[in-house]
Amino acid sequence: MVMSGAPRRVVVTGMGVVTPIGTTVAEFWAGCRESRVGVGPLGGFPLEDLKILIAAQIKTFDHKARLGHFKRDKIILHVDRYSWFAAAAADEAIKQAGLEVPFANGYRVACIIGSGAGGLQTVETSYRDLFILKKKATHPLTLLRIIGSSAAAHVGIEYGIKGPTFATCSACSTAAHAIGIGMDYIRHGMADVAIVGASEAVINYGVMRAWQAMHVLSPEGIFPFAKRRNGTVLGEGAGILVLESDEHAKRRGAKPLAELMGFGMTSDSKDMVNPDIEGPSEAMRLALADAKLAPGDIDYLNAHGTATTINDKNETNAIKHVFGKHAFELAVSSTKSMHGHPLGAGGGIEAVACIKAMQDNWVPPTAGLDEPDPDCDLDYVPNVGRDKAVTYALSNSFAFGGLNAVLVFGPPPH
């Protein structure tokens, strides 16, 4: 580990997403522009006795088209769905960054790609094969598909990444933690480039039954901050950023998309499902302090906004706690209203939404917000996005267990 010198500024030079409303950044953002909602009838596997029959699934992802060109990773077409999403998003991000790959200076590049649950599709298929169909053996790649580090490893192999390569795992905060840790490594000189984010692909029968048993999914839809909200809707996908030190980007003539200015992380230390107000508030405060910004500097806040009764009210209160009067001047929206709740991947996809908002000076909407809950009285950009000058944006991720991670983005440094 080589950490030295003054903290370096960290910029974003590439972004990639795979989401239920678009499997590239351009498609995804076009979807946000149209307030496109990716929630639909569950499909692709026998629904049997499922009670919740909706999800935000990715129905138009062709892994052969997206990953067939991979050269160094020989088995990428045979990996778990979650690794496909990660690889495709990383590919888009690295292409946009214009980095030469495989990296010549591989040991100076980090690859931190997390997942809340890793290869659960493979777990379900293997379970059926082994225990129900009594097949003689599981597929030889079964273990490698399941483990939560495989996406990071596959991306690392393809691009010649030889520095810190591993996964983060913190449920709905997984991507934000990966991004924050990558930022730290670059800031303190341990890496010059970091491919960071997360991927999640867990929509299958077993997982739907597991979620049903918690009784927090909505049978109707995901309506953050609305009076009618009654739970969340599962999504899937990946969100990946290319982070670089500002000097590294300048030296190779790359044009940064944004600066990653701050990261705050806390834990509620209270309850596995019910959030507290202190943990999220402190994470936002720490992120702002790390970015050397005041609450009044933030123009757009991408909320965690899962549309559970409890998150949206608690998050609203935490925002007011931190931002005071400025809370009412913020544009706050939950893009989960459009792309569903992609669990671990959320923070990555939402980081991209923040950066696009800054680039376009346009804030994405909270779709489905017909009538707001009186307890949720901020400006959630209801239904339709709008023009707004966005210089600084903040993104919240608050996970099961009370694990909180907040990112702050700003314009590219001159």
Added chain:
Amino acid sequence: MDDVAGKIVDILKKHMKEPRDDIGLTTALTDLKIESLDLAMIVFDIEDTFGIEIPYNANEEAADFKTVGSVVERVRGLIESSGAAAAKA
């Protein structure tokens, strides 16, 4: 208290850190310090014991889960309708 109610009270006591002996049909679940995950586990136990399914949404105010008595009534209703369905099948 009949058999159904008795079994339900036993399940409630099993899930309490300090089980009380004075649980009656009018006892409020909030009095028993039952919170969201406790409720999910209790419902799971009840479903298993009686072979029924109790659909509910933790995001909604559930009148069915206000008191022990309301839980018993809900379970009784579900047992009857699952019995009727079985009889038809």
